[in-house]
Amino acid sequence: MDFSSPERLIETLPFSRNDTTAGSESELQTAVKGPAGSVDLPLAIGQSSFFSNVVQRCKTGETTSRAITGIESYLSDNQEQVWENSWVRFPLQRLSPFARQVLDRDLKESKNDPQSASRKDIDRFLFYKGEEPWLRIPVSYLLKLSLADFLGRVSNLPDPCRKTGLRLLDHFLNDNTSPETHSFYIQVPHSTGGCGKAVVREKALRFLFTQLLVHHADQSFRLKELGQETAVFFSPHAPIRQKLLNECIPDSFYRELFMSPCLSGWDCGEDKHAYMALCHEVLSRSQLNTLTKLRESGILTHNLITLPNISNISLANNGTHLSLGSRLLGAALADPHSGFTPAHEKYAGDLVIKIYEHFLPLFVGLYSAAPYRLDFMDFHPEKALGFLAHELHYTHLRMIWRRWKKKAKLKVFQKPITPFGPVWLDSTIRAVFGLRGDYVPDWRLLDYLVCLMSTEGCPALDGQPGNQERLAKDLMHLGVFHEKMPLYLFCRQRIRSVIGYSGFESRFFSLFENLGEDLGGAANLKQLILLMAVRLVATGRVTPRSIPDLPFAESERRQIAFASAIGLPTFFIRSHSPNIFLKQLIRPAARVRLSSRYTGYTRVHVAEYRRSCLEFLKREAGDLVALLGLEGTLEDLALRVREPEKASAFGKLNRRILQDTGVRHPFKLSAEEFNLAAEKVYRDSLRLGHIAEGLEILQEGFKFNSPLSRHVQQHEPAFLRQTQGGRGGLRFQETLQHLRQGTLNPVRLEVLMKLLLWTFTYEREQSDRALATAPSGARASVY
Incomplete structure (x- = not known):
């Protein structure tokens, strides 16, 4: 960094112009549509020893019929025939030879050892239907196998595209339940305009490519003929029907049905699968341990509670992880003579994260959201508050719970009321007094353990090496977490010696209504805040x-x-808070007053706090905005802050859901009806909207005489001419219609996938060329 002048300083700061690299990780929801007799999930339940044992116990009178009623209801009451997170099954012979080769390798105990034995759980995947061998796999692995099958079937694929396709096989992974993909190449943004456009371009094209792999699997493996129509889409929270099933089954059977077997991406998949089981067991136990904290905090005041299920479903949530890296930091850490050490990286990184966390309200609800309706009967504090007891101090937990009940109008004769427990009683109270529950902008952040509060002896962000490992161990002894799991935070530092690059990963993004508008704006805003935070730390203004x-x-x-x-609408801070930076942000805010309820506290409106954060950015980072060319981003942020119902991600998703349901207000539907309708929107119209974005970006890349089209012209001119029209040619609007209707023929599909492979090949080459000009040590993976 050059401190000779303010102008030189901002140009040489980490995350400044020409320094930032970017990448993202997408967690995706899956569903298989078809009759119960054809789809894997209902078949697996019906054929399980668990279901058989419950039936037998009911027949002998050892248990009541209630134990089986819920499961039978899940299997029979499914008018839309949509089975979220189901696996798929099809004849093994439908795989191409190369896809079979990939499968055989992935079914080994150790993929890197050709002499390795098969996985011990291989019988979960291979079975016989009559005399014919069949394969059953999760959709997360279906995507990888579909790509391998495509590479094995298309003989005339140019060598650069084939190499790219082979490389992309390792980019199709899985989360605990869902498919997971990460960036196909490192995004190196242009000098002005921020990193948002580059991030959106890669993510939209990656999503489009994923959709085409679904189509290829349907065609080549003939899944539709077998009564299995697969969908992959963005959806932020765990499916409603999966939650209902989870209430009826034990945690071990839940893991058997829904936890990914980790066939792709790890050398020893069974070890990774065991780690996934550990995560589920830890979070399930962790939620049970919130009961003690809720009692200690005074929120639970009697013994009548509704126990959370021992099987926690929060790991079925889905979001986007956005990572930004600094080539300057990477180069400094790689250079032993720079004077910048891993200890400095840790010290500065923790302080930057603490600054960044103050600006989270500018993202939550405004750029990403997860709209959700809660029924009155959902307002048991032990359920509604999720993991908040592990994330917040008791004081703030009590404040939030009191204000939330007020927002939801949970009052009878001016007295606060929450459900008592017995369903017949609570449903009667709800009907008699018209208690409708609530509607929240981002349920994913409430239902999932997104961050962990430090303990008195183990701060998470004090700048000391090993602090998070010490905290994880401390929390393990408290029954909250496990030391083998990386600490959950809103924003996590990426340490170069561990992950290969130096930067920050944001883990709180839920669902983007529009990738270009929402994800692009969020990425630009993140870069701006990180750049500002680094300057505040470098100049000593924040310590x-x-x-x-x-x-x-x-x-x-x-x-x-x-x-x-x-x-x-409001929150409270101590009037004499030791957080100097927070008080600096709040001081200019309007409508701030001393609390009449909480002595020694100041009441602040969330809307005014957002405006104050925006003004702080304008005041403290105006020169950074000009340097990065982000004037439009701040104008967009101002609109979202000023008119959230119209411009925010939550407002846009809300309008889309209401238009699809034909009602004017979320409370016109029951909570279950609204949430199921939202899932349908994500599965259908929103998915098609994201596909359209990807197609538009692809079409823009191949416009006449563009660098990409010239690149393809040089390597495969006949193919480029084919895409311009004529027999077998690709017309983008027609293609979009075929994608909407599920009628994309094999010829169009192959052309479209080749266009994308050429795009990824070209973009990777451009990325490598840009990274090659960076100092040594700056080039690193974003995953």
């Missing part, structure tokens, strides 16, 4: 004393993000 490493202070700043996710 660890400005943002103390105390659990209460940590909870105080994070409560604002959770208040934004719930849609609360």
Whole structure:
């Protein structure tokens, strides 16, 4: 960094112009549509020893029929015949030889050892139907196998595209339940305009490519003929029907049905599968342990509670992880003479994260959202508050719970009321007093453990090496977490010595209504905030004393993000808070007053806090905005802050859901009806909208005489001419219609996939060329 002048400083800061690299990770929802007699999930349930044992126990009178009624209802009451997170099954012989080769390797205990034995659980995947061998796999692995099958079937695929396709096989992974893909190449943004456009371009094309792999699997493996229509899409929270099933089955059977076997991406898939089981067991136990904290905090005041299920379903949520890296930091860490050490990286990184967390309300609900309706009967604190007891101090937890009940109008004769427990009683109270529940902007951030509060002796962000490992161990002894799991945070530092690059990964993005508008704006805003935070740290204007490493202070700043996710209008901070930076942000805010309820506290409106954060960015980062060319991003942010119902991600998703249902307000539907309708929107119209974005970006890349089209012209001129029209040619609007209707023929599909492979080949070459000009040590994977 060059401190000779302010102008030189901002140009040489990490995350400045020409320094930032970007990448993203997408967690995707899957569903298989078809009759119960054809789809894997209902077949697996019906044929399981668990189901058989429950039936036998009911027949002998050892248990009541209630134990089986819920499962039978799940299997029979499915008018749309949509089975979320189901696996697929088809004859093994439908795989091409190369796809079979990939499968055989992935079914080994150790993929890197050709002499390795098969996985011990191989019988889960291979079985006989009559005399014919069949294969059953999760959709996450179906995507990889579909790509391998395409590469094996298309004989005239140019060598650069084939190499790209082979490389992309390792980019199709899985989360605990869902498919997971990560960037096909590192995005190196242009000098102006921020990183948003590059991030959107890659993610949209990757999503489009994923959709084409689904189509190829349907055609080549003839899944539709077998009564299995597969869909892959963005959806933020665990499916409603999966939650209902989870209430009827034990945690081990839930893992058997829904947890990914980790066939792709790891050398020893069974070891990774065991780790996934550990995560589910830990979070399930962790939620049970919130009961003690809720009692200690005074929220639970009697013994009548509804126990959370021992099987926690929160790991079925889906979001986007957005990573930004700094080539300057990577080069400095790689150079032993730079004077910048891993200890400096850790110290500065933790402080940058603490600054960044103050601006989370600018993202939550505004750029990403997860709209969700809660029924009155969902307002048991032990269920509605999710993991908040592990994320917030008791004081802030009580404040949020009181304000949330007020927002949801849970009052009878001016007295607050929550469900008692017995369904017949609660449903009667709901009907008699018209208690409708609530509607929140981002349920994913409430239903999932997105961050962990520090303990008094183990701060998570004090800049000391090993602090998060010490905290994870401390939390393990408290029954909250496990030391083998990486610490959950809103924003996680990526350490070069561990992950290969130096930067920050945001893990709180739920669902984007429009990739170009929402994801692009969020990526630009993140880059701006990181650049501003680095300057504040580098110039000494913000120090660890400005943002103390105390659990209460940590909870105080994070409560604002959770208040934004719930849609609360206000929050409270101590009037004499030791968080100097937070007070600096709040001081100019309008409508701030001393609380009449909480002595020694100041009441702040969330909307005014957002406006104050925006003004802070304009005031403190105006020169950075000009340097990055992000004037349009701040104008867009101002509109979202000023008119969230119209311009925010939550507002746009809400309008889309209401238009699809034909009602004017979310409370015109029951909570279950609304949430199921939202899932249908994500599965259908929103998925098609994201496909259209990808096609538009692809078409733009191949416009006449563009660098990409010239690149393809040089290597495969006949193919490029074919895409311009004529027999077998690709007309993008017609293609979009065929994608909407599921009628994309094999010829169009092959052309479209080759266009994308050429695009990824070209973009990777451009990325490698840009990274080659960076200092040594700056080039690193974003995953």
